[in-house]
Amino acid sequence: MASELRTSENPRKWRYTWEALSHVPTLRLLLFNSSTNPKNQCENLKIDLNLQESVVRVSWFEDTQVSLRVPIPRVLVDVESPLSFRVLDDHIEVKLVLLLPVDHPIVSNFDSVFKLSDDECCTENSSQPLLMDSDIKGLSSRGGVHFYCRSCSTQLTRSPLSHFVEMPSTNWREVADNWFGACCCSFGGASEKLVNRYTNSYSCAEGTCLLNATSVILCKDDLLGWKFSDWDGSRANEFETYFVGDGDTIETTLESGSNHGRKVCCENKSEVMHEFDGKHSIMHPKKENLAANPQCEFNGKEIDGDCISCTFSVLDFSENLASAPACCVDTSCVVLNDDNVDCSHDMSDTCLKDQEHTKTIALPENQKSFLNGFLGNVFMVRSSNLSKDIDWIEFMCPQCSSFLGSYPHGNGHAPLDGGVRLFKCYISTSLPVGESGDMFRKYTLERMFTNQLLESAKDELSFRTVVRDLRTKSPVLQIVLLNPNSWCCSGCCWGTEGSIEPVSKIDLHPVIKVLFADCSNITKSQSRIIEEWVTKNLADEVYMLTHQINELIESLVSAKDILPPSHAFLQGLPLSSMQR
Structure with missing residues (x-):
């Protein structure tokens, strides 16, 4: 027939x-x-x-x-x-x-259930779920990983990466606020401390690869054959504003290549010098202002509400502040706003008693956009994580100009945080592309x-x-x-x-x-x-x-x-x- x-x-x-x-x-x-x-x-x-x-x-x-x-x-x-x-x-x-x-497990695992030989097995089942845990484990176990363009197999990284860190979920600030309370008075501002720590911890550092469900985030210095003309490479004349109590403002000017800063106590317009000697930070009034304000003496003991002097160890700074029950923490500054606080002793013994006027500490300009948890999942941005201050620039392969990802631009910086987001569906972790050694072969x-x-x-x-x-x-x-x-x-x-x-x-x-x-x-x-x-x-x-x-x-x-x-x-x- x-x-x-x-x-x-x-x-x-x-x-x-x-x-x-x-x-x-x-x-x-x-x-x-x-x-x-x-x-x-x-x-x-x-x-x-x-x-x-x-x-x-x-x-x-x-x-x-x-x-x-x-x-x-x-x-x-x-x-x-x-x-x-x-x-x-x-x-x-x-x-x-x-x-x-x-979708029964027996049907989903035919090869193992019926012990089929290699010749009888089909090609790799592409329906396996996309799991972050397996990505982290697989990449970390290789010792060193290069990333390649999936279109032309061009190597994108200067040297193999071996340090891989999973990004927190995009609602980590909301979770912290729900758990500890949004007010800085709640549990000593624990939510705020976590927010600032997350923001500082998940910055883009050379040699470190940050991962989320859709992207890898690489430091710009780890990329090969690409120059970011908008990045000025300087932190000079960057102003950071810190809020102290009601209306008290301290401004800091950081100079590139210098270990000196200058702080201004705005309540009574008296000036305070903030010096670093490599081990200690000493904040004291300028000598010419001592005569104008005899109550403010640089002896670490006689302190009124308008001027504060304090000595603390820089090495123990973050840990000591983290233990202070009423202090909003940032690794670059300490906010003191209590008239009765004695700062002459070591910061490990410091306890800020008055929480009423404690305000948040501002982060550097290139980290402010991450306060709401928007750490870079630009693959699909939610309205709650949308920032008007950031423009996202498409990142192309330097060899074939294929689309690979994106990086943030804002405040004259590109990438804003020094990191480039490469989408997993456009890159490979090994050559040849798409073979069994490619950790991202299942991503589309x-x-x-x-x-x-x-x-x-x-x-x-x-x-x-x-x-x-x-x-x-x-x-x-x-x-x-x-x-x-x-x-x-x-x-x-x-x-x-x-x-x-x-x-x-x-x-x-x-x-x-x-x-x-x-x-x-x-x-x-x-x-x-x-x-x-x-x-x-x-x-x-x-x-x-x-x-x-x-x-x-x-x-x-x-x-x-x-x-x-x-x-x-x-x-x-x-x-x-x-x-x-």
Whole structure:
């Protein structure tokens, strides 16, 4: 019979798509061809299940007899249950009954459960979750890691990196405030201390790689073949303002290459010198002001509320201040605002008694933007972490100009914090790119976006999202999440004439089903409609770079084609899927 069967002129015009839902033991097959109406053209349709070849055979008469083979994904089919099918205007639908749902652990681990040999195993399962723990452990265990451009394999780092640190979650300040209280009087300003420590601890340092779910953050000095012309490399004339009590302000001028500073006590306009001798910091009034203010004597004992003198050990500075129950801590300054505080003794014995006027300590300009927890997850920025003072510049490969990530620009500095964010989906940790040694081979823009989208939907309890351009703040992409627990795979059907080639093994991949709308070229009136939709539906708002959004739109449009036309739209919006 097989010798009598003919294929159509090009059997690959026929496409197949397998679909399943988590926890549901049913597998659905959609067969379609854009130039064929199966209901009118496929006469005497016959469908057989051939488990020995792991295929579904489909045959019908269309002038001549046509036969196709469709590979079956690795699932446990219930052979005692008959398959069912129906013929529609633009596709053929076939349903198989399964012994176990597709997401059952036995099905997910076929290789280990059935102890298949290397030849029998499929390629590496790309549906494995993207886990930060495995990234940290894998990178740290290698001793030294270079990063490479995934497009052209160009080495991006000057020397191997061996120190990898996981970034805290983006809501770490909110967590600290909820745990300890937002007021600096609560538990000695514990929340504020943690905030400042996090901000200082997670600065970009040469030789250290910071990681989050989507990016690696490298110090600019670790990058090879790239110059940041906007970075002046100097900390000269940088002013920091510290608040002391109500209206008392101390300003510090830091001079590049100098170990001297100058502080001004603004309450009574008396000047105070702040000197460093390498081991101690001595703050005392200038000699010419002692005569004008006889009550302010530099003996460490006679101190009034307008002028304070203090000696402390720089080496023990942060630890001693951290133990002070009422002191807001920053590693660059100490705030003293109590008239009765005796600062003549060592800071380890210091206890600030009056908490009433304690205010926050300002951080350097290049760290202020991180106070709200925005430590650089620019892959998808939430509204709460958006900063008006930062512009994000796209970072390109110095060799092939491929998009790799971004870095912050602000206050005349680029990168603002000295760090460049490289997205994991565009870089590799070894050569050749994409092989087993590449720790980021499983990362794609689509999977990273999907994981962020699901996390956002879970946190915000919203299944509607508008993606805005990070630069213009305009809406560019609308997404409505329909089903986060689908499984899918698709491809071209095989013919049966000549020598029958063995059918490649295929796997179902976890996907989400979404409705989407490309808003990149909308009019002003359409933009107002979208803004009304956002307000009415309490849609979640996220911000992404232009390059990323364009790539996501292309992916959504492409994935839409794996479904027949009757399944391509719902409620007037295109229906598509994205791998998770």
